[in-house]
Amino acid sequence: MTSSTPEEKSPRRRRARNRHRQHSKWRVALGTFAAVMALVLALPIILFTAAYIVTDVPEPEQLVTKQVSTIYAADDRTELARIVPPEGNRETVSLDKIPHSLQVAVMSAEDREFYSNPGFSISGFTRAVLGKLTGNDAAGGGSTITQQYVKIAVVGNEHSIRRKLRELVVSTKMTREWTKDEILQAYLNTIYFGRNSYGVAAAAQAFFNKPLGELTPAESAVLAASIQRPSQLDPWVNREEAEDRWNYVVDGMVKMGEITQAERDAMVYPEVTDPALNAPYVEAEGTNGLIKNQVVKELARLGIDESEVETKGLRIVTTIDPKVQNSVLAAIENNKPTWDDQIRQAVVSIDPRTGAVKGYYGGQDAEGWDFADGPRPTGSTFKIFGLAAGLQQGIPLTQYFSSAPVTTGSITITNSDGESCGVCSIAQALKMSLNTSFVRLGKSLENGPKDVADMAHALGVARSLPSIPQTLTEPGKNEPYEGIILGQYDSRPFDMAIALGTLANAGVWHQPHFVQRITDADGNVVYEHTPSPGQRRVSANVANSVMYAMAPIAAWSNGNVLAGGRPSAAKTGTVQLGDTGANKDAWMIGATPQLATAVWVGTELNTPLTNSWGGLMYGAGMPATIWKQTMDGALEGEPIETFPEIQPLGYSSPKPAYSDGTGNWGYNYNNGYGGTASTAQATPTEEPVAPADPVPAPAPAVPAVPEAPQEIEILPGVNIPNPLAPPPPPAEVPAE
Known part of the structure; x- marks a missing residue:
């Protein structure tokens, strides 16, 4: 064999040194990437932890407050009408007074893993965030019962990632500080069912004109089915869609062991009462009540729904000029047509x-x-x-x-x-x-x-x-x-x-x-x-x-x-x-x-x-x-x-x-x-x-x-x- 001369070894050494340098650069790059990713992954955890520590979760009695919307004349002082839920419409009842079939029906409709989840749904939260980033409002949310309650009672309904993050933090902490029964009780006493009824006690009266304790499993499923879209899923006005949602709920009640398949097969969709019999309480005199009706119709055209009008404490200033209105009256x-009580003006x-x-x-x-x-x-x-x-x-x-x-x-x-x-x-x-x-x-x-x-x-x-x-x-x-x-x-x-x-x-x-x-x-x-x-x-x-x-x-x-x-x-x-x-x-x-x-x-x-x-x-x-x-x-x-x-x-x-x-x-x-x-x-x-x-x-x-x-x-x-x-x-x- 012939040995290589130094001149012959020099190119090999140079190539080896180059390969070493390249490997070193890759190691540095990979290390930097790993560090960045660790920081990216750790930052939300750090922020979540910090938010978790400083966030206070209020007690249930602090969250259920009477919200009255008031309608004023153009001077912002003359009160024309007040709109509040009917008396007893938000009666708080303990969980042991709520039929078990209704509890299960609501969980079947809204959160079948309520007793096992940590208060939030990762998949639902991810869909909501991606939808907000992409502008796809139809992406859905998949909110748990805890998240829904937190949104209604604590963080509000603002459409933003910040609000969704706060909802996640409060829901998680609430699950740690409250029992699941306390959360479910608060939710069932707060959620809107339609027909101006807030909470299960009012809903039982509004839909079936009966005390809460007398609800049947089929009737419980009707109430639970309305939660998703209260106005649109009222069987009085949209029987077909309401019954489709009802079928989904009762099928879930079978899976959750509340009713047997035989009981489910024997179920008949129950009839509900006329919603006109459950009109909201309105404090207004004479034609002011009719002005109130015009205002409420206009609010609906503006995208302000009935639940906001009747619970959010809105102050509504109208165009009604007291001077003009007093002249009309x-x-x-x-x-006054005293000679004929049939004359109207x-x-x-x-x-x-x-x-x-x-x-x-x-x-x-x-x-x-x-x-x-x-x-x-x-x-x-x-x-x-x-x-x-x-x-x-x-x-x-x-x-x-x-x-x-x-x-x-x-x-x-x-x-x-x-x-x-x-x-x-x-x-x-x-x-x-x-x-x-x-x-x-x-x-x-x-x-x-x-x-x-x-x-x-x-x-x-x-x-x-x-x-x-x-x-x-x-x-x-x-x-x-x-x-x-x-x-x-x-x-x-x-x-x-x-x-x-x-x-x-x-x-x-x-x-x-x-x-x-x-x-x-x-x-x-x-x-x-x-x-x-x-x-x-x-x-x-x-x-x-x-x-x-x-x-x-x-x-x-x-x-x-x-x-x-x-x-x-x-x-x-x-x-x-x-x-x-x-x-x-x-x-x-x-x-x-x-x-x-x-x-x-x-x-x-x-x-x-x-x-x-x-x-x-x-x-x-x-x-x-x-x-x-x-x-x-x-x-x-x-x-x-x-x-x-x-x-x-x-x-x-x-x-x-x-x-x-x-x-x-x-x-x-x-x-x-x-x-x-x-x-x-x-x-x-x-x-x-x-x-x-x-x-x-x-x-x-x-x-x-x-x-x-x-x-x-x-x-x-x-x-x-x-x-x-x-x-x-x-x-x-x-x-x-």
């Missing part, structure tokens, strides 16, 4: 510039029917929407229409008491509330009655109501009858105030609202209404023109001019009681730039509506008086504001007016509002004939208004219309 008090006042509801009266029964929120036929007040639709299409206030009787289909429409202006402007016809002129205006619209409905909806009249899936139209036809312009269809006083407010605000609509600000028991702001510029629903000139045409009507209506000569825009309306010759609904709506108010007067059972001396009541009577007194009191001391001046519509060629074939034309003496124009500008194709001397001619080919529907037999003093029949025809709606 004083007007109602001053106009409703008043809604809204700030046109913000949509804030300033005054509200729907009746004296705090838990009764809300007449301000109930649909009724609107009579001639609806003519303002037909006028707005005409203005939008270029028919000016100076357009002339005949006021002679007009035939549509098989019905001849006339005016109340034979009122007539001959041939006059549509502005004059609005002032005199002439039905015939407005029917002719409706026929002049491009799409006829549908344009009236579309305009009313645009201005704020509800498109659907709980009792009317599609308003202002015929069911299944998507088309209203021509009587819509005379107030044939039902709308609420609330709707009329909203739509009038849009017109009073130069055509800009604001979301109507009752809630201004909400704070929790700790003073934290939960919600605050944000002012907005609103939405333009019709041109300013059209809206202002409608207000201009409505300006003389308050004085025309028995001299109900506002105090100090304050300008206003108003309209009355009256609805007949079938063909009895009596009236059943009377309206007055009117606004200034600061306040829009709608007033309705009617009867609860559709009996004849009379005044104090036994005569027929019209909109220009009690409704107009209530309106004036409300507005005068609400606006006392406020600056006098006027509506903007109107401008010519700017149409060089006025739209042709409708001819009914009898020579009774509507025609236009000018193409704007300023000055006069010659009759050469009028567009009829033949010379108008005075209404007193009509020329007989066939009726035009227009959609016919159906004949008056047959009604149920009229008993003495009572008229109940057939609910399946179409609305009454326009001939039943008199003018003022």
